[in-house]
Amino acid sequence: MLSRITFFMIYALPSISNTKSGFDALALLAKSSSSLKFSDLEVDFKNCSFFAANMAAVLGAVLGRIELAFNTVRIVNVPEKVQTILRKNEFLKGFDFETLSDSNGTTLPFRRIQLDDTTRFDGYIRRHVRGKGIPIMSEALSSVFKRKLYEVFENAAIHSNSEMGVCCCGQYFPNKQCLDITIADAGIGIRQNVRRHLHNNDISSLDALRWALQEGHSTKTGPHPGGLGLQFLKEFIQKNGGRIRIASRLGYYIFYRGNETFSKLAADLPGTAVTISINTADTTEYCLNSEVSADEIF
Amino acid sequence: MDEPVIANVATIVGGGLCVSSEDGQKVHDKIIPLLREGRKVALSFEGVETVISAFLNAAVGQLYGEFPEDRIRELLTVRDISTDDIAIMKRVVENAKRYFANKQTYDEAWKGVVGDDEE
DSSP states (O other), X not given: XXXXXXXXXXXXXXXXXXXXXXXXXXXXXXXXXXXXXXXXXXXXXXXXXXXXXXXXXXXXXXXXXXXXTXXXXXXXXXXXXXXXXXXXXXXXXXXXXXXXXOTTSOEEEEEEEOTTOHHHHHHHIIIIIXXXXXXXXXXXXXXXXXXXXXXXXXXXXXXXXXXXXXXXXXEEETTTTEEEEXXXXXXXXXXXXXXXXXXXXXXXXXXXXHHHTSTTOOOOOSSOOOOOHHHHHHHHHHHHTOEEXXXXXXXXXXXXXXXXXEEEEEEEEEEEEEEEEEETTOOOOOOOOOSSOGGGOO | OOOOEEEEHHHHHTSXXXXXXXXHHXXXXXXXXXXXXXXXXXXXXXXXXEEOHHHHHHHTGGGGGTSOHHHHHXXXXXXXXXXXXXXXXXXXXXXXXXXXXXXXXXXXXXHTOOOOXXX
16 A cells, blocks of 8 residues: 655745845745655744745745645744734735734735736735835826736736746835835746747756846747837836846846846746835836827837 | 728727736737728727736737738727827837747747756
């Protein structure tokens, strides 16, 4: 008679910042638990003295993927400061912690949204993103920023094949005049998409990221052109003075003030995570002036 | 005079949110039979609140793989569209033209790339 072997694993998570080291740490968690099935994972926060609120989206995607392999995940020994952050943004609600009220109104709560649920994503944007110190802007800018978030979500919908959908989470920092929002999936990642599209299994995660970030490049199947969403995002962030971070498999990318940096993560992070950091002190009068009339589009 | 058939995007999609390529495909599938018959089509964006490039790629961009550029120019127009959306659509159209003109070349250059050893 065959019996299933169940493992019990304890993983001590370090502090998680909104930087490469935070992504490295979550990638190492994913790697350590990648072969677990029908087992128990206890994520021990005793060494985690800080947790960047938006990174709950990435942790949610990593743990969601682990749970999809019929594992049970528990979170224990969360220090009070970290608990406050992760209870306010409701990430810990899924692990039987009670939520705390977001009395400052600075939290974009953790949510898991299915890829075909644009209505729910729209509701999330409308309810939680507006009114959080988004840069003073015209109607045009307001719609530009929302548009970028939809572009990122739709990228995940088209490319990720993520069974568990995407995880969203964010935080507004009134003192720093900055808003961070992360959309993360635990799907197949940019590398696999690009390898499949180009029929080249030797392309690295970093080269796949470089390819995907070029205007006009898209791995969409079917007769669709594509590859503009990330370009539009970069253009917006360049004007805004914000930052983009993308982590996918072993690749990590930052865009800031026109400079792009590519580096290798410490381990394989399944799926793709995009973090947009907005400078909320931006008072640029955004207006997508088109020199083209409707008659000249085609 | 040959009056164009007006295709209202918000009606086809079922709302003002034009943010998925699936919904863009609905628009494409609605207008393609008309274009194939040589009928003029005016895409109306009345009632559209938000539109993104992924939607427009499917709705309009892929037409450049099916028709010559001048045929699209002859048959297809847009109306009731904001300045912002004109700018985005123009970029989508230019991108589509490049895509269908250069697709082979784009991809060939990357086929021989060999990166660092990875897992």
